[in-house]
Amino acid sequence: MSGAANDSSDNKIVLSGLCKAFGKNEILRGIDLAVPRGKSMVVIGGSGTGKSVTLKCILGLLEADSGSIQVDGHETMALKGADRDELMKKFGMLFQGGALFDSLKIWENIGFGLIHGQKVSKKQAREIAIEKLQDVGLKPEVAELFPAELSGGMQKRVSLARAIATKPEIIFFDEPTTGLDPIMADVINELIVKCVKQLGATALSITHDMASVRKIADYVAMIHEGRIIWCGPVADLDRSGNPYVDQFIHGRADGPITNHTRF
Amino acid sequence: MQAQAQQDSSQKAARSLNPVNAVLNCFRYVGGGLLSFMEAIGNLTFFMARALGHCFSPPFFPSQVARQIIDIGYYSLPVVGMTALFTGMVLALQSYTGFTRFNAESAIAGVVVLSITRELAPVLAGLMVAGRVGASIAAEIGTMRVTEQIDALRTLSVNPFKYLIAPRVIAGTLMLPILVLIGDIIGVMGGYIVSIYRLGFSPASYLSQTWEILEYMDVMSGLYKAAAFGFIVSVMGCYHGFYSQRGAQGVGAATTNAVVSASILILICNYVLTQVFFS
Ligand SMILES: Nc1ncnc2c1ncn2[C@@H]1O[C@H](COP(=O)(O)OP(=O)(O)O)[C@@H](O)[C@H]1O
Numbered sequence: 001m002s003g004a005a006n007d008s009s010d011n012k013i014v015l016s017g018l019c020k021a022f023g024k025n026e027i028l029r030g031i032d033l034a035v036p037r038g039k040s041m042v043v044i045g046g047s048g049t050g051k052s053v054t055l056k057c058i059l060g061l062l063e064a065d066s067g068s069i070q071v072d073g074h075e076t077m078a079l080k081g082a083d084r085d086e087l088m089k090k091f092g093m094l095f096q097g098g099a100l101f102d103s104l105k106i107w108e109n110i111g112f113g114l115i116h117g118q119k120v121s122k123k124q125a126r127e128i129a130i131e132k133l134q135d136v137g138l139k140p141e142v143a144e145l146f147p148a149e150l151s152g153g154m155q156k157r158v159s160l161a162r163a164i165a166t167k168p169e170i171i172f173f174d175e176p177t178t179g180l181d182p183i184m185a186d187v188i189n190e191l192i193v194k195c196v197k198q199l200g201a202t203a204l205s206i207t208h209d210m211a212s213v214r215k216i217a218d219y220v221a222m223i224h225e226g227r228i229i230w231c232g233p234v235a236d237l238d239r240s241g242n243p244y245v246d247q248f249i250h251g252r253a254d255g256p257i258t259n260h261t262r263f
Numbered sequence: 264m265q266a267q268a269q270q271d272s273s274q275k276a277a278r279s280l281n282p283v284n285a286v287l288n289c290f291r292y293v294g295g296g297l298l299s300f301m302e303a304i305g306n307l308t309f310f311m312a313r314a315l316g317h318c319f320s321p322p323f324f325p326s327q328v329a330r331q332i333i334d335i336g337y338y339s340l341p342v343v344g345m346t347a348l349f350t351g352m353v354l355a356l357q358s359y360t361g362f363t364r365f366n367a368e369s370a371i372a373g374v375v376v377l378s379i380t381r382e383l384a385p386v387l388a389g390l391m392v393a394g395r396v397g398a399s400i401a402a403e404i405g406t407m408r409v410t411e412q413i414d415a416l417r418t419l420s421v422n423p424f425k426y427l428i429a430p431r432v433i434a435g436t437l438m439l440p441i442l443v444l445i446g447d448i449i450g451v452m453g454g455y456i457v458s459i460y461r462l463g464f465s466p467a468s469y470l471s472q473t474w475e476i477l478e479y480m481d482v483m484s485g486l487y488k489a490a491a492f493g494f495i496v497s498v499m500g501c502y503h504g505f506y507s508q509r510g511a512q513g514v515g516a517a518t519t520n521a522v523v524s525a526s527i528l529i530l531i532c533n534y535v536l537t538q539v540f541f542s
Pocket residue numbers: 022027046047048049050051052053054
């Protein structure tokens with residue numbers, strides 16, 4: 001089913017049959033997805049189709065009902081406590097809303113994982129934070145501000161800096177460009193490509209911004225009604241032959257995807 | 264179509280009129296309510312045990328504890344102080360009106376100091392802090408939940424129980440006894456001011472009457488109560504914030520629930536502890 005390499009040793013993350021329901025509301029109904037090591041996979045799909053829920057299940061922030069989640073070939077569904085904390089060190093995440101800690105200064109936000117997770121000294125964490133700020137194109141003066149003092153685009157950049165500061169092996173981007181103007185969106189896309197390349201990380205992103213997909217994706221997967229209905233290299237996106245994918249990438253109101261009429 | 268609907272509704276009416284069904288429905292409502300109530304109690308107990316466990320196991324976040332001690336302790340001083348002052352003053356005034364009828368004015372000092380230390384300072388301080396601190400804890404943690412900051416903590420390998428909840432519970436439990444001790448002093452002072460300057464008592468005899476009647480256990484029982492109330496306020500704030508529903512409405516409801524449930528628990532706990540200490 002997945003167009004990505006199927007040899008499990010080449011896959012960083014493998015999801016199979018992942019199911020998640022909130023009460024009677026079945027969101028994920030058997031997600032099968034393999035993310036190749038060192039590549040960038042982008043998941044597309046309409047709003048409310050469970051893209052964020054999928055990421056949160058992989059991170060263990062939500063408990064999946066059934067299925068399997070393998071990271072580096074190890075099953076992670078049942079991990080708890082210290083084992084889970086250890087696994088978390090492999091991940092970095094850029095949240096949809098930024099999720100910066102608003103009681104902490106910008107540099108403390110960026111250095112948070114270093115100070116508390118990796119026991120780096122405050123002074124050193126501050127230096128690394130300022131370095132990361134420059135990586136995402138912000139001035140060092142920003143370090144002393146609080147998140148509420150920044151614009152949306154700047155907050156996204158700071159979140160990106162926080163996500164990459166601990167040098168994770170896997171980075172998740174949840175709608176990195178939503179709510180930004182097209183130019184700022186492109187800046188963020190380029191930063192994502194650059195940072196992922198620099199770290200040699202595996203990236204799993206969520207978006208419904210097609211410009212973003214074409215810029216950051218190696219592979220694309222489309223989620224619809226709780227399943228992955230198409231997955232392949234980004235080059236095949238325009239000749240997928242899948243009517244759902246075609247409707248989505250061209251943003252047409254009429255087609256096989258009719259969910260929106262229900263609301 | 265219409266006939267069908269009519270038949271349906273008449274069937275429904277017949278079913279609910281059937282006495283057996285009525286009784287069963289009654290059981291269902293009561294049982295369902297009871298079950299969800301027990302579930303809430305269970306969840307809360309589990310949450311309290313978890314919060315306590317994390318207070319005593321490393322890693323600790325001393326800077327977070329210090330920050331909460333200032334927030335919860337220091338900034339509550341004016342509220343608790345004012346409450347104690349005016350309560351002490353009104354106590355002296357009220358007991359004077361009553362006691363002059365029995366020529367028992369000399370008992371006023373005792374009434375003031377015992378009511379303040381045993382009951383009024385801990386309970387009123389607990390309730391005031393529930394309103395001030397419980398609400399702000401619930402709002403802050405609820406907002407962090409809603410804006411995914413708690414998820415972000417976990418992705419950065421920091422346990423939110425250790426970083427957010429334990430410091431608040433520690434600070435709440437430690438600071439409320441200190442606030443109450445200060446409240447005790449200010450409350451007695453309030454009674455003193457009214458007795459001396461308004462009711463014309465002699466300062467020396469008022470103070471000696473106060474000391475005579477006061478026992479170690481009167482003050483200590485109040486401080487134990489205060490520690491329990493501080494724990495209740497901070498845990499209820501954390502609990503409602505942590506499980507806040509999504510959206511601004513969710514945070515609003517969490518705040519209200521934190522204050523209401525903490526206040527009620529304080530009153531219940533006060534009765535239980537009084538029974539334990541003085542019987
Ligand atoms: N914690 C939760 N509790 C209940 N329902 C949730 C929760 N998180 C997400 N959902 C529901 O799951 C669905 C998918 O959410 P989400 O994954 O955030 O969508 P998206 O694909 O836009 O990221 C939504 O309909 C949402 O209502």
